[in-house]
Amino acid sequence: MNGIKIVVLAKQVPDTRNVGPDAMKADGTVNRSVLPAIFNPEDLNALEQALRIKEQYEGVTVTLLTMGPVRAAEIIREGLYRGADDGVLLTDRAFAGSDTLATSYALALAVRRLAPDLVIGGRQAIDGDTAQVGPQVAEKLGWPQVTYAEEMHFEGERLIIRRRLERGVETVSAPLPMVVTVNGTAPACRYRNARLVMKYKYARTDTELQAESADYIAASRPLMKITEWGVDAIGADTEQLGLSGSPTKVKEIENVILQSKESRRLTSADKDIESLVRELLENHTIG
Amino acid sequence: MNNLFVFCELDEGRPADVSLELLTRGRSLANTLGCRLEAVILGSGLDGIENELYPYGVDVVHVGDDPVLEHYRTMPYTSVITGLFRQEQPQIALMGATSTGRDLGPRVSSALHSGLTADCTSLEIGDHYVKKTDTTYKNLLYQIRPAFGGNIIATIINPDHRPQMATVREGVMKRETVNKNYRGELKKIDVAAFIRPEDLAVEIIERHMEARKVDIKSAQIIVSGGYGVGSKENFALLYELASVLGGEVAASRAAVDAGYAGHERQVGQTGVTVRPKLYIACGISGQIQHTAGMNQSGKIIAINNDPMAPINSIADYVITGDVAEVVPKLIKYYKANAR
Numbered sequence: 001m002n003g004i005k006i007v008v009l010a011k012q013v014p015d016t017r018n019v020g021p022d023a024m025k026a027d028g029t030v031n032r033s034v035l036p037a038i039f040n041p042e043d044l045n046a047l048e049q050a051l052r053i054k055e056q057y058e059g060v061t062v063t064l065l066t067m068g069p070v071r072a073a074e075i076i077r078e079g080l081y082r083g084a085d086d087g088v089l090l091t092d093r094a095f096a097g098s099d100t101l102a103t104s105y106a107l108a109l110a111v112r113r114l115a116p117d118l119v120i121g122g123r124q125a126i127d128g129d130t131a132q133v134g135p136q137v138a139e140k141l142g143w144p145q146v147t148y149a150e151e152m153h154f155e156g157e158r159l160i161i162r163r164r165l166e167r168g169v170e171t172v173s174a175p176l177p178m179v180v181t182v183n184g185t186a187p188a189c190r191y192r193n194a195r196l197v198m199k200y201k202y203a204r205t206d207t208e209l210q211a212e213s214a215d216y217i218a219a220s221r222p223l224m225k226i227t228e229w230g231v232d233a234i235g236a237d238t239e240q241l242g243l244s245g246s247p248t249k250v251k252e253i254e255n256v257i258l259q260s261k262e263s264r265r266l267t268s269a270d271k272d273i274e275s276l277v278r279e280l281l282e283n284h285t286i287g
Numbered sequence: 288m289n290n291l292f293v294f295c296e297l298d299e300g301r302p303a304d305v306s307l308e309l310l311t312r313g314r315s316l317a318n319t320l321g322c323r324l325e326a327v328i329l330g331s332g333l334d335g336i337e338n339e340l341y342p343y344g345v346d347v348v349h350v351g352d353d354p355v356l357e358h359y360r361t362m363p364y365t366s367v368i369t370g371l372f373r374q375e376q377p378q379i380a381l382m383g384a385t386s387t388g389r390d391l392g393p394r395v396s397s398a399l400h401s402g403l404t405a406d407c408t409s410l411e412i413g414d415h416y417v418k419k420t421d422t423t424y425k426n427l428l429y430q431i432r433p434a435f436g437g438n439i440i441a442t443i444i445n446p447d448h449r450p451q452m453a454t455v456r457e458g459v460m461k462r463e464t465v466n467k468n469y470r471g472e473l474k475k476i477d478v479a480a481f482i483r484p485e486d487l488a489v490e491i492i493e494r495h496m497e498a499r500k501v502d503i504k505s506a507q508i509i510v511s512g513g514y515g516v517g518s519k520e521n522f523a524l525l526y527e528l529a530s531v532l533g534g535e536v537a538a539s540r541a542a543v544d545a546g547y548a549g550h551e552r553q554v555g556q557t558g559v560t561v562r563p564k565l566y567i568a569c570g571i572s573g574q575i576q577h578t579a580g581m582n583q584s585g586k587i588i589a590i591n592n593d594p595m596a597p598i599n600s601i602a603d604y605v606i607t608g609d610v611a612e613v614v615p616k617l618i619k620y621y622k623a624n625a626r
Binding site for chain 1: 396442446492550585607
C-alpha cells in the first residue's frame, strides 16, 4: 500500500510502577506532575507496526498524535527518534479532566484533520487499563476497528490482522480506512536511531520554545517544529471536552485501608514451617 | 423500559460464566431498583438458549439469532446492541470484561454517548447529591474499581447519561440461580433491521479457539507468585508445591508482565478473581489490584522478605523469609506429615 498515511495514537503515561502517595489530587484526578512519565508501552508496539508498513511500501508517512500537557511532546520526540515522520501534540486547558469518551472526541477530530488512511494505537494505557479510547475513536470516525492486533500485513488493499484473544487467535481481513489497536504481545518497538536523535533532538512545540531561553534556542541547530493544536485547531465544542464533556464522574475516592487481620508471624526456620504445615493438616486446610 | 440489561456472551455454545455471574448481580440490583432484568444474547443457532438464562431470574431474554452473528464481530454486534438499546432505553447495561466485552462496550458507549467504567470490582445502587445545583440523583449505579496504582478505590457514576455501562471481569461476582423454574419472556430481535451492509466490512478468515487449559477459579488451593519470586526457575518451585498440595499456580500481574507465568494465571482486578480455601502468596507485595482478586480466600499465607509488605495485613500467616527457602521446606514438611 504505497503512499498511505498512518496516524499512531500515543499517550504519555505516569509510570504506574512508581506511584507515590501524592499521586492523586483532591478532585480524584491524577497528579501527573509528580510522576515519572513514559511512552505508554503498547503504543510503542503500535508505532513499530506503523514503521514496518512504512519500510515495506513507498511513500508511507507516520504521524504520531498525542493529547496531553506540553510535557507530552517528549513522547513525540521519542517517536521521531525511532522513525516517525512528524507529530502533533493536542494540548489545551479545555482537555483537562476528560474521560475516555471526551478524549476520543478530541482525538477523532484531530484524526479527521490529519485525514489518514490508517490509525494504529496501543490496546490500552497503563494508567487506566480501560482499552476504551481506540474503539471510541473508531466509532466517532465511523470506521471499523480491529483490536488486540499482534501481526498485520497487506494483501491487496486489505489489511490482514492477527488478533490475540483471551482464549485463542483470530485472523481478520479489513478495508481502509480503519483503526487498529495493538497488543503487548506484538513485536517490541525498535530502538532509537542515532542519526534521527541528532536530527530531532531540538524538535520543539511553540510553547516549549517560548519557555526555553533565547540562547539555548540559538545554540540548538537544526531546529524543528512539532505541531501543537488546541481546541480551535480541531474545531472542538468545549462542552464536549473536559469534566463537562465526560459522562462518567468520580463520585468518591477512598484511600485504601486494608483491614488488618490478626496474623501469625513466622520465620523461615524449620520448626516454624513444620508447625504451620501440621496445623494446616490438622484443620483440613490441606491434605 | 428503563430496565437493567446484561449482554450475555457465548462460550462454546453455552452462556459464558461471566455473563451468568452478571445476571446474578444484575438480579439483585434490579430488585433494589424495582425494575426488570433483561438479557441480550447474540449468535447463530440459539434455539432454547433462553432456558439457560431464565433460572438466574431473567424477566426478558432478547435473542438475536442470525448466521451473520455466528462469531463476534465488532460492527454487526454494535449495530444490533445500540439499535436495541435505543429502542429499550435501559438504565443500566453490564457486560463481561472479556476480549468481546472490552471491544464492544466502548464502541456502544461512544455510539450512545454514555459513560462506561471498565473492570469494576463492585456494583452498588445509591444516590448522588450535587451541591452546586441542589439536585439529588436517585438510584445511580455506583461503579466501584481500584484506580491508579491501587492507592485508591474510586466510585464512578454517570448522572446524566443512559445506559450506565460497566464491564466486570470473570469471577468477580458470584453466580447463583434464583429458581430453576423461573420463566421469563422471549423476545426475538429483528437482526436484519439493525445491520447495515457496511457493518460486514471486516471478515473473519480464521479462528483458533483453545479450550480453557488452566482453571484457577475453581482450584481449592492456590500457590501464587509475584515479582518477588525473582525468576522463572523459582516459579518452578511454586508448581512443585501446587502439585504436591493438589492446587493450581497463579500469579500477580507483575509476575505475568515479567514473563514468569501466562496471563491465564493472573489473579486480580485485570485477571481472575478467586476464592480458594487456601491462598499462598509468594513474593507478592499485595497491591489492591491483586488483593481485590483474592481477599475472599479462606486462609491466606504470605511469604515475603519484606515484613512490612501490604499483603501481610490480610494474611492469616505471615512468613518472613525467602520464597526459594520457604517453599521447599513447605514441600518437605508436607510430605513428611501428610498421610
